[in-house]
Amino acid sequence: MFKKILIANRGEIACRVIATARKLGIKTVAVYSDADAQARHVKLADEAFRLGPPAPRESYLRSEAILAIARQTGAEAIHPGYGFLSENEEFAEACAAAGVVFIGPPASAIAAMGSKSAAKTLMEGAAVPLVPGYHGDNQDAAFLQQEADRMGYPVLIKASAGGGGKGMKIVEHSADFAAQLASAQREARASFGDDKVLIEKYLTKPRHIEIQVFADTQGEAVYLFERDCSVQRRHQKVLEEAPAPGMTDALRAEMGNAAVNAAKAIGYVGAGTVEFIFDTLTGAFYFMEMNTRLQVEHPVTEMITGQDLVEWQLRVASGEPLPLRQHELRIHGHAFEARVYAEDPARDFLPQIGRLAHLSQPTASNHVRVDTGVESGDEISPFYDPMIAKLIVWDESRERALDRLNHALADYEVVGLPTNLAFLSQLASHPAFAACELDTGFIARHHAQLIPPTPAVDSDTLALAALAELAQVEAANLARRQHSSDAASPWWEADGWRLNQDNRHALHFRHGEQEYAVIAHYRDAGYLLEIGADKLEASGQLHGQRLQANLDGRRLQATVVRQAGKLTVVRAGSNTELEPFNPLLVGLQAAESGGGLSAPMPGTVVVVHVQAGEQVEKGTPLMILEAMKMEHTILAPHAGVVQAVFFQKGEQVKEGAALLEIAAE
Template identity: 60%
Template structure:
């Protein structure tokens, strides 16, 4: 649904917020939670739950019978065969286990059911707390055309484009010409970099459109497209937001996720380099307006495209879940966002006000995948015969769901760990990232942490603060800038 009537949309958003505030009294402290996920995020949630004295229930597929998250949980239940559709995406089975095990809440992690409107509604139907935003926010933010209409009405900058219902080739061609090439073609229900193509000229528009449609139909069951002006030297900057059931909203500053592979993030840092205090404040305020517009509750991320030359920014999308890269925000704000999630879901107010949230130092996160950088980054699988990770400490975190001897399954995402480091400043954090990546060693399957070191030596991340730009690793590896000054 696309909102064309400003009054109706604002009334709808106000009613959503009033509903959220009234519901706050219906929640109580969470004592037992089911984690509807696997791998490192399941382990991450369990660590904080244990700290808070919250009992945890794990679920697992036949491929994960010896998984690390099962050892960390208080209880564990099998949910089916390895394919995700028969296990981690089996909504009814997960609800059944949550009810039979006496769980008050379900934490979806990221991926799988974390942004599934039907699952959030199913939890509500069975009086189980879904640790995430209202189903309406998930639905509206999951449809790009709807989300952009809502953001525009809320005063959040959106990029020039076409988000209409007329999907005829003639109409889309006309709109692309009006926008001006290059044009980004995006699936309306897209995500994860799928259903996206760039048309640099009118002559290639039709072929790129058809390619995007095919991928969108296969991935999302919907080939509807939207068009946007393509920013040729963009930065991907996102803002962490949080809302509660009492109508309070805060942001926890921004992250730069410009280094990507196939439109997938591989390196993230916080705060974003080269962001002035005034721009940082503008980004934060825009993100809070976005959260307010949809009556948001819990952890979310508002993603922006930032022009590296003009520093103009535009809304890209809102991720209605905890992000993979949330640890770097925790490092630079001295917070535990999973703790916030559990407390807010239980009806508590946000632990901190905006004025109490402060930036300190700089943090990097590198995602370590079981894949071959010399073979097109194809996912790998097999046993981890040898695994040595850096020693964790106040400045170093290794977020993982695997141990030496574990099997990396072909059925799931090949990410096996996240290395997170903190430093007094960006240069210090970068040095720690290099050192600790060198200390991460695994054998038995190919992995990409050595590739990260190679990139770092080439100074891909040592960009001048005023010249950082989005880097697509599969397209090129270049020395963007030899200095981190500016």
């Protein structure tokens, strides 16, 4: 077994590898960019070394610098995690040449599966069923359109070297093919340095089922069963589970053996995932791709098998045989993994950046696990994937595991930037999900229920906000009294006493465009709160950010976080941001935008479709912005004339920067 390894990655996967290495008594070396200098994985590792500036090409993709650090520290092996250099055959070869073990498959296996087109050709030769499509080298746009027209729409354009949904576009009509092809090629070039694509017939109601395989250096291979990853947005997984609902023993064995045969055919070593698309209408399954690395969703497999897959990786890479044979592997119970992202589901899951002002995770146990690379106060930067954590739950049955997931999501608290926590809660509690009505169109089909309009603020939340504000007033008065030369002065009392008046205090809150008033009447044991037509007997105690309240005999708890003049009430997995204000003060009014369109997040302008003076209709594509390796099209909000274009192709923009200006008709 190795004595010291280097982890060529960041975030939650780096922390995950460090945990197993520590369990096995292996020393760890972390690497980091300037953006990650204070990151959790840096603090957890035994040693840590700077790679360079935040951009991946200047840090986590610098293979020579990583190998130099491995030599300097005496690391015997490098764990690449996933993403970055994990499926880079040149890096695997460089490790071998440097005498450092690459904890992954040989470079030849990465090369064989690194191109989706080449992999499908290999599988075709091995009689593995494939989705009808074109996987060849001819990348002429007219030829690719001809192939798509021949297959019939809808079709799927996929980056040949891609993964994670990048460089992937669904085309519904022939007239849209050219624009979608260009967009897929740009994303592929930006993400993988290769704009080659393949075209496949798009199945309208498929499930995404993948098989976890493992192979050792002695030529043995096993499959550790399947995961269902059908629930996706932007072609990226959101919620995974194992085992797959409805899977029969016969189908599991058929898919598992096909995956093992695929691994053996390319001389595979280590952890890998063979992904299949399952046609719910016919019951047929087709090979999609093989990921030659550990997958993000590997924890659900660990939970149902009781195995540590990172430990398996380390043992196999050090030359040991597989810990178990196929007949020794068993499925026990059911597991879910929910990916907690900094993103805004209401804005097409647009990634978000900012500081985690407050982060509180569910308590870890045999049933609940949180894999994360961030801590409260950390920044979610624009340079990397905006994942905050993976929430994994397990129980004896799917129904009980789903209950665990719902309770854990309700206990998860993040304040400081938008997240998908409320969306995940809606998803996990949806009747169709509980009924296993799964396919890759699940989110689109139930979009209205999963992302409902923002509701009005309820009386309980307003009462909690008012109690938190009043508690702060009392605490401030107490502090001033303690520092006063006359601590017994009645002027330090905060009991609401008024001469010849009702002892009351008015609080005002703004939520979006809506304003709310709470009238607090002071009582001996608390307050009588008037909120619209509601009247609540209320009292509460604030301990740090935790509020314990009593509303009309009901005990409630909430977290109240203050930042930038606003407060966020976190209760039962839901965040409500409120802005206290004084209606007697006149605030400065923001200037009217005059039809301007601003950048939803920092990024790079990759296409400008219009110029000043051009007439546009509502919904006309105006500009394409690339951020976090995904493209975001800026559409005309109304018909009008373009007055100005403030950025050109290739220019960087900051969040909120005015991109264009349109005068409405």
